[in-house]
Structure formats: C-alpha cells, structure tokens
Amino acid sequence: MKFTEAQQEFIQLWGNFGSQWGINKTMAQIHALLLTSEHALSTDDIMETLEISRGGVNTNIRELIVWNLVYKTGKPGDRKEFFVAEKDIWEVAKRITRERQRREIEPLMHHLNRLKNVDEADRQSLDFVKTVTDIERLVGKMNKASETIMKMEENAFFGSIIRLLK
Amino acid sequence: MKFTEAQQEFIQLWGNFGSQWGINKTMAQIHALLLTSEHALSTDDIMETLEISRGGVNTNIRELIVWNLVYKTGKPGDRKEFFVAEKDIWEVAKRITRERQRREIEPLMHHLNRLKNVDEADRQSLDFVKTVTDIERLVGKMNKASETIMKMEENAFFGSIIRLLK
DNA sequence: CATTACTTTCAATAATTATTGAAAGTTTTA
DNA sequence: TAAAACTTTCAATAATTATTGAAAGTAATG
Incomplete structure (x- = not known):
C-alpha cells in the first residue's frame, strides 16, 4: 500500500x-x-x-x-x-482529554451534583439520589482513569530515558 | 427540590x-x-x-x-x-462499553491495522506507520482501562459480600 | 374468524448541523 | 497610504439526521 x-x-x-x-x-x-x-x-x-x-x-x-x-x-x-x-499521540490524547474535561465532564458533574438535592424521603427519591450518585462516581472514575493512562505513558517515557542513562 | x-x-x-x-x-x-x-x-x-x-x-x-x-x-x-x-449503573456502563467495543472500537482497530501496510520506506511513510501504531496502542489501552474499571467494581461488590460473610 | 388491541415500519417532513462563498476586515508591502 | 495579499465572518444554502403519523402487520380475544 x-x-x-x-x-x-x-x-x-x-x-x-x-x-x-x-x-x-x-x-x-x-x-x-x-x-x-x-x-x-x-x-x-x-x-x-x-x-x-x-x-x-x-x-x-x-x-x-x-x-x-x-x-x-x-x-x-x-x-x-x-x-x-502536535504529532505526539499521547500529547494529543492528553489535550483532548483536558478539553473534554473542561467542556463536558465538569458541567456534567456540576449538574449531577445539583440533582442530589431531592428533599423527599420516599423510595423513588432515595433511589433517584443513589442513581445520580453512582453516575457521578462512575464518570469520576472514568475520568481519573484516562488521566492516569496519560501519566503512565509520561512515566514510561521518562523511565526509558532513565534506563538509557544508567 | x-x-x-x-x-x-x-x-x-x-x-x-x-x-x-x-x-x-x-x-x-x-x-x-x-x-x-x-x-x-x-x-x-x-x-x-x-x-x-x-x-x-x-x-x-x-x-x-x-x-x-x-x-x-x-x-x-x-x-x-x-x-x-437495568438499574445497576455499573452494569449499565459495562453493557454500553461492550456495545461500543463491538460497534466502534473493533472496526476502528481493524482499519488502523490495515493502514500499517504502507510499503514505502521514506521518512513520511515510517512516521505514518508510527502514528497509526501509537493510535492503536492508545485506543487499546483506553479500552482495556474501562473494562478494568468495570471489573474493579464487580470485585468491590463481591468483596463487600465476602466481608459480610466473615 | 372477525374484531379489537396492540406493535412495527417507513415515506414524508421537520429540525438540526455543516458548508459555502462573497463581503468585510486586517496586515504587509512598495 | 493605496494596493495587494491574505484572514475572518456570517447569512444563505446544502446535507444530514431525527421525528412524525398513518398504514400495514401481528397477536390475543370472544
């Protein structure tokens, strides 16, 4: 090809x-x-x-x-x-992550957090708050994970430099 | 509210x-x-x-x-x-991940893999293959990470059951 | 087996989103 | 500073995507 x-x-x-x-x-x-x-x-x-x-x-x-x-x-x-x-793919990924974080994840988290203020105490409301809380946790974890991957790659990079210097 | x-x-x-x-x-x-x-x-x-x-x-x-x-x-x-x-958010996330995997990630990976068959040996082509390979690796890692998160949650669940049984 | 109570399909249409291109704006040059 | 060489904007339009609703299809009922 x-x-x-x-x-x-x-x-x-x-x-x-x-x-x-x-x-x-x-x-x-x-x-x-x-x-x-x-x-x-x-x-x-x-x-x-x-x-x-x-x-x-x-x-x-x-x-x-x-x-x-x-x-x-x-x-x-x-x-x-x-x-x-920018040609370094890991750098590209980091910047996309950062921008989506700023534009989407943060506002989403903020909105979800607001929705936890349901003040009724019936089953329906309690379940609702649990669902929202769970989604918050999930999104948070997903987000942290992608950050971690980028950092891992950074460490892999510095790691290989350090190995070269040894 | x-x-x-x-x-x-x-x-x-x-x-x-x-x-x-x-x-x-x-x-x-x-x-x-x-x-x-x-x-x-x-x-x-x-x-x-x-x-x-x-x-x-x-x-x-x-x-x-x-x-x-x-x-x-x-x-x-x-x-x-x-x-x-389905009300269990972790289950929901698992199923969405599975479906996106099947519909998007797999075809993407397949296409990217095909694109590595560039048979020229000039700088441009070698760089291209590197870029594609890096993207493949990145997508693969992202994908594995989301699977891992879901599994972690599963383990957290069984872990708490086990603790209850102790 | 015909009537009723539903579900499914899909051509037509509405709503949304992307794209063009020409006019206005800006910077450089001579 | 006027003309040239470019960049930016945005109203008009094209392309895409979502939605409707009525007709066709299917299954249960008596």
Whole structure:
C-alpha cells in the first residue's frame, strides 16, 4: 500500500470516527491530514487536498488551535500562515482529554451534583439520589482513569530515558 | 427540590450529553426516564411523559433493547408491553462499553491495522506507520482501562459480600 | 374468524448541523 | 497610504439526521 493512499483512508477514517464521537467531521479530517503531513500546510493546501471551502478550513483550523492540537507557523519569504499539528499521540490524547474535561465532564458533574438535592424521603427519591450518585462516581472514575493512562505513558517515557542513562 | 422536577432535569441532561456523545437524544431521554422510574412503563406512558410520537418510542426502545439496557415485561390483565431499564449503573456502563467495543472500537482497530501496510520506506511513510501504531496502542489501552474499571467494581461488590460473610 | 388491541415500519417532513462563498476586515508591502 | 495579499465572518444554502403519523402487520380475544 502506498503512503498517499493510506493517508487518504486515514483521513476518511478519522473523520468518520470523529463525527461518531460528537466531533465535527471536517475538523477531524483536517486534524488527520496535518497529523500525517511531514511539513506545515497552508489554508490553500488544505482546501485543495480535502476539497473544502476557505471558510471551512479557517473555522475548523481555528477550533483545532483552541483545542491546542494545531499551531500556526510562518515560512520565510511567504506571507501566508502555515499550520502544524502536535504529532505526539499521547500529547494529543492528553489535550483532548483536558478539553473534554473542561467542556463536558465538569458541567456534567456540576449538574449531577445539583440533582442530589431531592428533599423527599420516599423510595423513588432515595433511589433517584443513589442513581445520580453512582453516575457521578462512575464518570469520576472514568475520568481519573484516562488521566492516569496519560501519566503512565509520561512515566514510561521518562523511565526509558532513565534506563538509557544508567 | 422535588423528585419529579429533578427527574425532568435529569432526562434533559442525559439527552443532551447523549447527543454530545453520538447517541440519539430521544434514546438517551427514554433511557433516563426508565432508569429513574420505579415501575415499568408502557409505550403510551413514555409518549405522554416525553411528548414524542409512538413511532419514535417504538424505534428507540427497540434500540435500547439491542443495547441490552432495557427489557420488556408484561402486566397481568394488560395486553400491552411494559419496559424496564437495568438499574445497576455499573452494569449499565459495562453493557454500553461492550456495545461500543463491538460497534466502534473493533472496526476502528481493524482499519488502523490495515493502514500499517504502507510499503514505502521514506521518512513520511515510517512516521505514518508510527502514528497509526501509537493510535492503536492508545485506543487499546483506553479500552482495556474501562473494562478494568468495570471489573474493579464487580470485585468491590463481591468483596463487600465476602466481608459480610466473615 | 372477525374484531379489537396492540406493535412495527417507513415515506414524508421537520429540525438540526455543516458548508459555502462573497463581503468585510486586517496586515504587509512598495 | 493605496494596493495587494491574505484572514475572518456570517447569512444563505446544502446535507444530514431525527421525528412524525398513518398504514400495514401481528397477536390475543370472544
């Protein structure tokens, strides 16, 4: 299999999985393209490769920058902006986790916590509070687990450095 | 805060988070309703409470049954079907994990694995294969971690039984 | 076996979400 | 400072996804 062919498939794959997980398909595709591009790309490069409008590229790139997955670069002798993606997958995962934490998990936890203030004492209400509490615990654990995985990988990295130094 | 009010909010909350995570909003709402209902509900009960059509209730309930989150019951002297949700949140999480594993993670892993067959040996291709391999590893770890959490909870449960028996 | 009481399907439609592209805005250059 | 080279915005539109509701299907009843 040739690289360009594999890259095209990867872009499609990433786009589809992105939208399955509530992430804009185009954003995911741009991310996939940059993730597998050796050099920084310009807006026009991305427009051409993915066949999307200038506006689309701009909006989605800017969102990727907010997520801290992509950053701008310049090229000497060229006025336009070029874009590069963070390539270390564990770093990518960490940043996605961080952003989802901030945008989704925290508000969810806050709302759930509020719902525990049911002041009736019948079976129904007590069960309800238990359910909500259990969900809170579950979400909390899931969240901590993903953080732990990222940290583990960090330690694995430093661990291998330390081994090299021995 | 009164139970019914809290339940309404919970249904909305669950629906919104569901759609953020690629799950049909109505399906998530029906699930939330059943999860916090003391008794089994009929199609008409759900239609009335959530103000959705008969077709909508039917389709989404059937999907919840496929996910193994809801099952049918009968009531003596009544011809219609009634529906109940699995109430144990850890069991719920286990079943959702299982289903997503089957529907999303496995196909993703399969596709990624195929993409490692890039046969060129230039920098670009080697980097690409590394990226894909890293993603595979990451997804694998995330997946194993969620399984582990569910098992831990199972052990916590049996552990407390054992402690009770001592 | 025909009537009633339900459940299921799915074409039509509504609601939502994504995308375009041209105009406005900004920065650089000469 | 005016023109050129680019970036950003956002109203209009396209594409996708969800929802309805009525007709067809199925099973129980008398």
